Amino acid sequence: MLAFTLRRAIQAIGVMIAVGIISFSMFRFAGDPVNQMVGMDTSGAERAAIRKSLGLDDPFIVQFGRYVGNAAQFKFGVSYQFRLPVSDLLMERMPATLELAICATIFAMISGILMGVYSALRRDSWLAHIFQAVSLIGISLPTFLIGILMIYLFSVTLGWLPSFGRGDVVHIGWWTTGLLTLSGLKALIMPSITLGLFQMTLIMRLVRAEMLEVLRTDYIRFARARGLTTRAIHFGHALRNTLVPVITVAGLQFGSVIAFAIITETVFQWPGMGLLFVQAVQNVDIPIMAAYLMMVSLIFVTINLVVDILYTIVDPRLRSTVSRAH
Amino acid sequence: MSEAVVSHPTEKRPAAAPGWFRRALDSDLFYSFRRSKITMIAAGVTLLFFLIAIFASVLSVQNPFDPAQLQLMNSRISPLWTADGQSPFLLGTDEQGRDVLSAILYGLRISLLVGVLGVVLSGAIGILLGLTAGYFGGAVDGLIMRIADVQLSFPAILIALLINGIAKSVFGNKLDEMSMLAVLVFAIGLSFWVQYARTVRGSVLVEKNKDYVAAAQLIGLPAPVIMLRHVLPNTTGPILVIATINLALAIITEATLSFLGSGMPETMPSLGTLIRIGNGYLFAGEWWIVAFPGIALAALILSINLLGDWLRDALNPKLR
Numbered sequence: 001m002l003a004f005t006l007r008r009a010i011q012a013i014g015v016m017i018a019v020g021i022i023s024f025s026m027f028r029f030a031g032d033p034v035n036q037m038v039g040m041d042t043s044g045a046e047r048a049a050i051r052k053s054l055g056l057d058d059p060f061i062v063q064f065g066r067y068v069g070n071a072a073q074f075k076f077g078v079s080y081q082f083r084l085p086v087s088d089l090l091m092e093r094m095p096a097t098l099e100l101a102i103c104a105t106i107f108a109m110i111s112g113i114l115m116g117v118y119s120a121l122r123r124d125s126w127l128a129h130i131f132q133a134v135s136l137i138g139i140s141l142p143t144f145l146i147g148i149l150m151i152y153l154f155s156v157t158l159g160w161l162p163s164f165g166r167g168d169v170v171h172i173g174w175w176t177t178g179l180l181t182l183s184g185l186k187a188l189i190m191p192s193i194t195l196g197l198f199q200m201t202l203i204m205r206l207v208r209a210e211m212l213e214v215l216r217t218d219y220i221r222f223a224r225a226r227g228l229t230t231r232a233i234h235f236g237h238a239l240r241n242t243l244v245p246v247i248t249v250a251g252l253q254f255g256s257v258i259a260f261a262i263i264t265e266t267v268f269q270w271p272g273m274g275l276l277f278v279q280a281v282q283n284v285d286i287p288i289m290a291a292y293l294m295m296v297s298l299i300f301v302t303i304n305l306v307v308d309i310l311y312t313i314v315d316p317r318l319r320s321t322v323s324r325a326h
Numbered sequence: 327m328s329e330a331v332v333s334h335p336t337e338k339r340p341a342a343a344p345g346w347f348r349r350a351l352d353s354d355l356f357y358s359f360r361r362s363k364i365t366m367i368a369a370g371v372t373l374l375f376f377l378i379a380i381f382a383s384v385l386s387v388q389n390p391f392d393p394a395q396l397q398l399m400n401s402r403i404s405p406l407w408t409a410d411g412q413s414p415f416l417l418g419t420d421e422q423g424r425d426v427l428s429a430i431l432y433g434l435r436i437s438l439l440v441g442v443l444g445v446v447l448s449g450a451i452g453i454l455l456g457l458t459a460g461y462f463g464g465a466v467d468g469l470i471m472r473i474a475d476v477q478l479s480f481p482a483i484l485i486a487l488l489i490n491g492i493a494k495s496v497f498g499n500k501l502d503e504m505s506m507l508a509v510l511v512f513a514i515g516l517s518f519w520v521q522y523a524r525t526v527r528g529s530v531l532v533e534k535n536k537d538y539v540a541a542a543q544l545i546g547l548p549a550p551v552i553m554l555r556h557v558l559p560n561t562t563g564p565i566l567v568i569a570t571i572n573l574a575l576a577i578i579t580e581a582t583l584s585f586l587g588s589g590m591p592e593t594m595p596s597l598g599t600l601i602r603i604g605n606g607y608l609f610a611g612e613w614w615i616v617a618f619p620g621i622a623l624a625a626l627i628l629s630i631n632l633l634g635d636w637l638r639d640a641l642n643p644k645l646r
Contacts, residue, residue, distance in 0.1 A: 260483070
């Protein structure tokens with residue numbers, strides 16, 4: 001168990017080092033940082049002085065070490081376009097993205113589980129067929145098209161919901177939240193649904209498949225034989241056993257939700273990290289790109305690590321196969 | 327499964343097997359195709375999209391990206407069936423007097439081109455790495471599969487965006503259209519190779535212990551020949567399924583990148599770029615500029631996905 005955890009942790013650190021090297025190389029080899037900072041009329045000697053003061057003449061490994069050291073202290077340099085520290089920009093935008101991602105995940109879990117349970121229990125009803133069709137569309141339609149469609153329906157035609165931004169936000173310390181104002185909540189609805197639709201499809205299909213499988217098992221048959229009510233069997237026995245994989249998938253997907261928020265945030269002009277990243281890619285703002293990459297990777301790696309470790313704690317069978325395999 | 331795999335070489339060499347067309351018609355694959363109406367429709371729609379993309383210049387009323395052919399007099403005309411519609415602009419025109427239908431036809435061409443080339447590139451990378459990893463095993467296998475594992479945990483769109491950003495910073499922000507297309511193909515190719523590599527590696531691990539590989543090794547064939555000519559043909563089925571599903575994914579990825587402004591420029595737009603342009607006119611009430619490219623993209627992806635789903639089930643011996 002300890003060996004397994006350690007090995008996973010070492011693997012996670014390896015991934016982070018690889019990501020660090022990639023994001024560092026972006027700085028080092030993609031364009032000359034001095035050129036980005038100075039004007040056309042700067043002389044060669046002045047450029048050399050700047051290079052020296054920035055430590056760009058040091059060997060690769062020294063520079064890399066310094067870069068990692070700075071990143072660990074959350075120092076990612078200064079944005080080329082905003083002339084502000086990247087860490088400040090990211091911190092300012094992080095609450096918006098996290099709030100959106102969490103709301104999207106909650107929406108996806110609730111509606112995905114409801115739809116999945118329904119279409120497993122009433123497999124041949126017309127509503128179940130509609131759910132199946134919706135799930136096919138949810139996979140086939142690109143996120144940005146769904147967003148545009150919703151904007152056209154609910155903002156342009158009906159005028160019910162705002163088409164962009166976060167609405168009014170409330171500051172709680174450094175955190176900003178839109179959950180406490182009406183306009184903030186209204187602004188949250190469409191982006192959350194757009195972002196959560198893909199996960200909803202995934203969860204619905206998973207719940208449906210798991211439920212159908214569980215309903216065929218012997219212990220369900222035994223529960224029926226004992227004369228338990230259908231409701232108790234379906235929700236007390238069957239659903240509860242399908243929830244472990246569902247929560248795992250939802251947890252593992254949380255990282256992708258944050259990454260996919262890039263698209264949703266662009267459609268709805270949501271002031272989060274994803275929008276910042278897209279603008280950085282367009283304007284070749286390497287410090288922001290590198291910092292975003294590091295942050296998202298850290299989130300991914302941490303989630304994967306935690307899920308892996310939790311899995312072995314929750315499921316003893318897995319523990320034995322792990323130790324047997326090695 | 328075996329029937330499907332056997333029928334492929336015969337299609338390529340009609341001379342060697344005189345009745346190849348007959349045999350293709352008699353195959354299990356074609357039988358299951360004939361039995362599924364929705365698959366036949368999807369195949370028809372996909373084929374139609376490819377055809378109109380190829381013959382875009384013949385079918386459209388103007389070359390939508392030649393400024394000399396655009397007239398501002400014709401701007402913002404709504405579709406033909408609405409009150410203000412004007413012939414020959416079936417789906418209306420945009421701000422610059424560009425025919426929306428013509429723009430879709432030309433954009434479809436770019437989307438399909440990037441999608442197909444991206445799938446070919448990712449397939450080539452994935453198959454090559456998968457073959458190498460599976461055939462040689464050991465440290466090479468470990469290294470390739472580690473990289474694959476790491477990459478798989480990141481969404482492809484993020485990797486594609488990143489490659490795009492790096493390419494821009496290396497080559498400068500203003501790339502011309504053709505090099506932008508190449509960058510997109512490259513970004514998609516590098517984002518989607520993992521699934522091929524894993525599948526091919528799995529198949530190779532099974533195949534390489536079979537007698538025919540031992541026989542090939544015994545007569546002294548070099549490893550690359552054995553891998554490409556003997557092992558690879560036996561992995562065709564799964565590769566075909568992945569390629570079909572990945573074509574839809576590649577088209578979505580290209581459209582998304584273009585929509586985000588990191589893809590095809592407005593001077594040579596794909597469907598994603600057209601949607602990006604049209605999105606700006608949504609609030610002005612000119613819904614047709616964004617709606618029709620969107621419908622075209624959705625229909626294309628849906629039919630390719632349906633085709634991929636069918637192919638996966640049809641080639642899966644367990645579902646027979």
